[in-house]
Amino acid sequence: MAVGLRALNKVASSGAIDRLGLRDPVVSLIHGATKQTARTAATAGRTFAAAQRLSRPARQPRAKRSDLFDLTPSDEQILLRDSVREFALAELRGVALDADASCTTPPELLGQANELGLTMIGVPEELGGAVQERSATTTVLMSEALAQGDMGIAAACLAPAAVSTAISLWGDAQQQATYLPEFVGENVPAASLAVMEPRPLFDPFALRTTARGSGGGYVLDGVKALVPRAGDAEVFVVAADLEGEGPSLFIVESKTDGISLEPEPGMGVRAAATQRLHLENVKLPATALLGGGERDVYADCVALSRLAWCALAIGTGQAVLDYVSDYVKDRRAFGEPVSNRQAVAFAVSNIAIELDGLRLTTYRAASRVDQGLPFHREVALARRLCADRLMAIGSEGVQLLGGHGYVKEHPVERWYRDLRAAGIMEGALLV
Amino acid sequence: MINLETPKKFNQLISQAHQVAAEVLRTNSRKYDTLEHEYPKELDMLAAAIDGLNEGGALGGAGAGAVGGGSSNGSAKAENGDGNRNGSNMASLLGLIEMCWGDVGLLLAMPRQGLGQAAIAAVANEEQLKRFGGKWAAMAITEPEAGSDSAAIRTTAVLDEKTGEYVLNGEKIFVTSGDRADLIVVWATLDRKQGRAAIKSFVVERDNPGLKLDRLEHKLGIRASDTANFVLTDCRVPKENLLGSPEIAPKGGFSGVMQTFDNTRPLVAGMAIGVARACLEATREHLREAGIEVDYDTPPALQSAAAAEYIAMEADWEAARLLTLQAAWMADNRKPNSLQASMAKAKAGRMGTDVALRCVALCGATGFGEGELMEKWARDAKILDLFEGTQQIQLLIIARLLLGKTSAELK
Numbered sequence: 001m002a003v004g005l006r007a008l009n010k011v012a013s014s015g016a017i018d019r020l021g022l023r024d025p026v027v028s029l030i031h032g033a034t035k036q037t038a039r040t041a042a043t044a045g046r047t048f049a050a051a052q053r054l055s056r057p058a059r060q061p062r063a064k065r066s067d068l069f070d071l072t073p074s075d076e077q078i079l080l081r082d083s084v085r086e087f088a089l090a091e092l093r094g095v096a097l098d099a100d101a102s103c104t105t106p107p108e109l110l111g112q113a114n115e116l117g118l119t120m121i122g123v124p125e126e127l128g129g130a131v132q133e134r135s136a137t138t139t140v141l142m143s144e145a146l147a148q149g150d151m152g153i154a155a156a157c158l159a160p161a162a163v164s165t166a167i168s169l170w171g172d173a174q175q176q177a178t179y180l181p182e183f184v185g186e187n188v189p190a191a192s193l194a195v196m197e198p199r200p201l202f203d204p205f206a207l208r209t210t211a212r213g214s215g216g217g218y219v220l221d222g223v224k225a226l227v228p229r230a231g232d233a234e235v236f237v238v239a240a241d242l243e244g245e246g247p248s249l250f251i252v253e254s255k256t257d258g259i260s261l262e263p264e265p266g267m268g269v270r271a272a273a274t275q276r277l278h279l280e281n282v283k284l285p286a287t288a289l290l291g292g293g294e295r296d297v298y299a300d301c302v303a304l305s306r307l308a309w310c311a312l313a314i315g316t317g318q319a320v321l322d323y324v325s326d327y328v329k330d331r332r333a334f335g336e337p338v339s340n341r342q343a344v345a346f347a348v349s350n351i352a353i354e355l356d357g358l359r360l361t362t363y364r365a366a367s368r369v370d371q372g373l374p375f376h377r378e379v380a381l382a383r384r385l386c387a388d389r390l391m392a393i394g395s396e397g398v399q400l401l402g403g404h405g406y407v408k409e410h411p412v413e414r415w416y417r418d419l420r421a422a423g424i425m426e427g428a429l430l431v
Numbered sequence: 432m433i434n435l436e437t438p439k440k441f442n443q444l445i446s447q448a449h450q451v452a453a454e455v456l457r458t459n460s461r462k463y464d465t466l467e468h469e470y471p472k473e474l475d476m477l478a479a480a481i482d483g484l485n486e487g488g489a490l491g492g493a494g495a496g497a498v499g500g501g502s503s504n505g506s507a508k509a510e511n512g513d514g515n516r517n518g519s520n521m522a523s524l525l526g527l528i529e530m531c532w533g534d535v536g537l538l539l540a541m542p543r544q545g546l547g548q549a550a551i552a553a554v555a556n557e558e559q560l561k562r563f564g565g566k567w568a569a570m571a572i573t574e575p576e577a578g579s580d581s582a583a584i585r586t587t588a589v590l591d592e593k594t595g596e597y598v599l600n601g602e603k604i605f606v607t608s609g610d611r612a613d614l615i616v617v618w619a620t621l622d623r624k625q626g627r628a629a630i631k632s633f634v635v636e637r638d639n640p641g642l643k644l645d646r647l648e649h650k651l652g653i654r655a656s657d658t659a660n661f662v663l664t665d666c667r668v669p670k671e672n673l674l675g676s677p678e679i680a681p682k683g684g685f686s687g688v689m690q691t692f693d694n695t696r697p698l699v700a701g702m703a704i705g706v707a708r709a710c711l712e713a714t715r716e717h718l719r720e721a722g723i724e725v726d727y728d729t730p731p732a733l734q735s736a737a738a739a740e741y742i743a744m745e746a747d748w749e750a751a752r753l754l755t756l757q758a759a760w761m762a763d764n765r766k767p768n769s770l771q772a773s774m775a776k777a778k779a780g781r782m783g784t785d786v787a788l789r790c791v792a793l794c795g796a797t798g799f800g801e802g803e804l805m806e807k808w809a810r811d812a813k814i815l816d817l818f819e820g821t822q823q824i825q826l827l828i829i830a831r832l833l834l835g836k837t838s839a840e841l842k
Binding site: 382 | 434435437439440516517521729731732733742749750751753771774777823826827830831833834836
């Protein structure tokens with residue numbers, strides 16, 4: 001089974017499934033699974049150290065290739081997705097307005113999200129992860145469900161998972177042993193994947209943040225933009241151009257000298273508490289280089305990040321569709337519901353069409369990742385739909401409410417801002 | 432398990448259809464675009480070959496149950512443990528995409544393939560299947576005053592008790608292959624006062640003296656496919672030629688007829704996907720010759736405008752393609768798919784036209800001139816946003832389903 005018992009166990013211990021009436025099915029699925037051992041809580045700025053030493057890195061095996069076209073998620077995926085969606089609609093939607101205004105996601109919400117095991121999905125089972133096989137699809141489904149509640153909070157909840165997934169995918173044995181145990185424990189550290197840089201026409205393959213070899217280690221200099229939860233992150237994965245090698249990923253602990261932060265709220269995904277990360281003469285040990293500086297690793301990272309943002313866009317796009325569908329049925333003008341007019345009704349049809357088109361394109365890219373097939377083209381297509389069509393859905397969501405869509409009594413103005421982010425963000429999330 | 436790759440078991444079907452499209456359809460594309468109304472005799476041999484292949488199952492209906500290949504019956508039984516099925520709807524669709532990559536007009540002109548045969552297969556009884564099976568059947572629904580509003584048709588059918596015949600009177604337009612077919616399935620009303628419930632379909636032999644060809648249309652595209660207009664004057668057919676039940680049931684009868692569209696709309700969407708792919712492939716090649724490569728990692732804004740445009744078109748194409756596969760997959764798995772069928776048709780219909788016209792623009796005189804086929808594809812593509820339900824009709828269906836509206840509320 002693609003999704004392991006640990007993930008379901010996580011879900012079983014959260015309250016969401018009881019409200020959904022899913023307790024029995026979950027319990028029967030996890031029958032026989034042992035409860036994971038509790039870890040001791042650590043404090044912020046913890047010391048990451050390898051407790052055990054692996055002889056070689058652990059990786060999630062590829063999913064078996066399937067030969068049939070199939071749009072049905074596995075039973076486990078359905079349970080995880082539905083539980084996360086229930087959580088998102090019940091817990092996220094209500095606090096989203098304040099989180100957006102204050103540029104913070106409430107800590108207790110982040111704790112609840114961690115209980116759902118988001119940071120465990122990308123981690124190999126032998127390192128305490130939740131899923132037996134590589135499952136970008138599972139992460140896509142859960143991200144989509146989370147963003148149906150709120151995109152900014154979803155990004156905040158998912159930011160640490162980007163780091164745990166990156167280290168799972170590309171970390172060596174030492175890096176995995178050092179960092180991953182913390183991400184599958186009870187006290188998941190805040191963490192963030194910093195790729196973007198603050199300039200127009202940013203190209204993630206032409207970075208201005210530099211890394212040069214020095215005394216057996218590396219020295220990083222540069223500025224990263226829109227880094228989610230940078231303020232409380234204990235560890236970053238930072239993209240920098242390695243002298244002579246090209247763009248590469250580095251593990252940077254927050255307590256390293258030379259790091260400073262500057263708040264950088266944007267027009268959207270504000271609950272993710274985005275900040276600008278300044279790196280000045282940041283000295284890293286040789287063990288900080290992730291994925292050996294290989295170009296393919298970095299290119300995969302960029303593509304998988306874009307895919308993650310597409311997943312969030314689907315969730316928020318669905319929120320728009322559901323919200324405006326209800327609104328146009330209730331709202332009356334000229335003596336009847338405005339949805340009795342084609343100009344309004346057709347706009348709703350078009351939202352549904354383009355949203356489903358992106359959803360399928362995103363799922364295809366994710367399932368190709370899982371099956372070990374080339375996926376950069378498919379991600380690029382999903383990304384393009386996300387940037388064009390989903391942005392338009394954000395705009396149409398406001399339009400359909402007229403002036404009411406422009407004021408904060410309704411969430412559509414926030415979704416308008418958030419959906420602009422989904423098509424332009426680089427890094428930050430990973431599936 | 433979520434997987435949106437084309438199943439390997441259809442590879443042979445796809446490659447055979449592709450070969451036919453490349454060697455028989457493309458090579459005759461320009462000829463029958465120019466010689467409108469000329470019978471494409473090259474298709475006779477091909478149709479015979481497809482009949483043979485279909486019997487052997489090799490093409491699995493790819494010769495394209497043309498417009499009517501897909502059906503909810505005849506799918507293979509569930510192919511894996513979880514009951515997932517990739518059957519005849521998907522097979523027909525995949526074959527059709529390849530054929531329309533070749534030529535939509537010629538595909539539509541394929542002998543013995545057509546919507547009429549689908550209608551017969553859907554509602555005929557045993558005896559009718561025996562009489563009409565295997566023949567070339569065209570479909571006559573549209574009238575000068577009733578297009579999308581097919582419930583408003585005025586052609587009447589009156590039973591002559593003495594002779595046991597129905598007498599049909601009216602005018603039918605836009606009958607694909609109407610002049611070439613053996614049979615015409617004519618929609619007519621038994622009683623105009625009773626609305627859609629009274630609409631029935633009647634099989635009329637092409638040589639019936641009461642059925643007179645009025646004219647063949649001259650069209651923007653798909654010129655290889657003839658479009659006939661007929662006048663029916665006291666056209667007598669045996670009452671055994673009424674398909675389905677002669678009773679006027681107050682409910683369900685018409686919606687049953689409309690449900691055939693759930694199977695055929697994804698096929699028309701598939702045609703748009705085939706044409707658009709032809710345009711995209713040719714454009715990609717011309718861009719390459721011009722020194723422009725498309726890069727899927729670099730942000731589009733940092734590539735040439737042509738490459739960025741190409742990615743945008745390809746993204747829309749992919750979305751339309753997957754929406755269409757979704758609709759066919761649902762039909763194969765007996766999931767109600769009215770919504771998805773209309774979404775696929777709406778998206779693919781507009782994508783086909785949009786992509787084709789933008790490809791012409793990117794290719795300039797090369798795309799616009801008759802020296803290549805792209806200008807023809809751009810003309811052909813437009814029909815796919817019109818027939819089997821226009822773009823607007825699809826949006827209407829989708830909106831009514833999504834918003835829970837009746838046709839009286841959302842007109």
